[in-house]
Amino acid sequence: MGLKRDVSLSAGLRYKGPAGYLTYILHRIGGLGMGIFITVHILASYVGGGFGGLLNGIYQNWAFQIFIFFCVLFHAINGLRITILDLWPKLLDFQTEAIWIEWAVFIPLFSISVFIILNTAFGG
Amino acid sequence: MATKSRQLSIKQRGLTNFEAIMWIFTRLSALAIYGLILVGLIGALIMGAREQMNFADVMRWAFMPNVYHVQSTDVPDLDLWSNPFWKLTASALLLVATAHGVHGLVVIADDYIAGERGRKFVRFLSIIMMVSVGFMGLWIIWTA
Numbered sequence: 001m002g003l004k005r006d007v008s009l010s011a012g013l014r015y016k017g018p019a020g021y022l023t024y025i026l027h028r029i030g031g032l033g034m035g036i037f038i039t040v041h042i043l044a045s046y047v048g049g050g051f052g053g054l055l056n057g058i059y060q061n062w063a064f065q066i067f068i069f070f071c072v073l074f075h076a077i078n079g080l081r082i083t084i085l086d087l088w089p090k091l092l093d094f095q096t097e098a099i100w101i102e103w104a105v106f107i108p109l110f111s112i113s114v115f116i117i118l119n120t121a122f123g124g
Numbered sequence: 125m126a127t128k129s130r131q132l133s134i135k136q137r138g139l140t141n142f143e144a145i146m147w148i149f150t151r152l153s154a155l156a157i158y159g160l161i162l163v164g165l166i167g168a169l170i171m172g173a174r175e176q177m178n179f180a181d182v183m184r185w186a187f188m189p190n191v192y193h194v195q196s197t198d199v200p201d202l203d204l205w206s207n208p209f210w211k212l213t214a215s216a217l218l219l220v221a222t223a224h225g226v227h228g229l230v231v232i233a234d235d236y237i238a239g240e241r242g243r244k245f246v247r248f249l250s251i252i253m254m255v256s257v258g259f260m261g262l263w264i265i266w267t268a
Contacts (some may be wrong), residue, residue, distance in 0.1 A: 016169050034225065035229055036227070038221075039253070039257055042257055045264050065180065069183070080158070087151060116179045117179070118181065
């Protein structure tokens with residue numbers, strides 16, 4: 001039935017389609033990153049104690065903050081594009097333009113955030 | 125195919141099976157999460173963005189309005205912010221985001237696990253994960 005696939009895992013990971021592949025894989029990485037982070041974070045907060053404190057201490061690190069904010073912000077902005085285009089399917093003709101707008105929104109917002117995170121971590 | 129099926133409206137396509145229902149649920153829950161985070165963001169701005177909080181504190185409150193998240197700030201009275209309104213907002217955000225996220229993990233797993241038994245197992249695991257993460261999160265929110 002529909003469950004048979006001829007594509008191996010490694011071929012699936014190396015797939016490079018036309019426009020939208022980058023946003024597709026970044027959306028997936030962002031979603032996975034957030035999912036793993038939030039699950040571990042809730043577990044650590046629930047368990048508490050020294051082990052929970054150690055895990056939650058990692059999240060205070062600036063490098064981790066930049067990584068997780070990339071996941072959150074990209075997933076949110078790309079998700080908004082997907083939601084708008086899927087709920088108004090006629091707009092799908094402008095998918096490529098929508099991706100350009102998405103980058104135009106994402107890059108300045110993320111740059112400012114990285115600057116603020118680094119400034120808080122190293123500056124004063 | 126004569127018609128461009130991808131351009132049919134949702135009504136014309138119909139929501140007939142679990143995957144289609146979850147497809148629309150993912151979009152609608154995303155909209156709900158934007159709304160809830162906006163509520164949290166406005167709350168954080170009222171709370172003390174001008175003097176008592178930095179960017180990370182504002183973001184932490186926006187993404188999960190739980191007083192544990194803003195313990196290290198200079199906000200004078202945090203008890204004001206652990207009222208039922210914020211606990212209900214936090215619970216709604218937790219449950220909607222958990223359902224959205226766990227279904228996302230199932231979609232990713234389905235791309236690499238094609239066997240029928242493997243998929244059943246992934247679904248079984250996903251239900252356990254959703255219930256346990258939801259329970260632990262609610263526990264943290266309501267006993268804080």
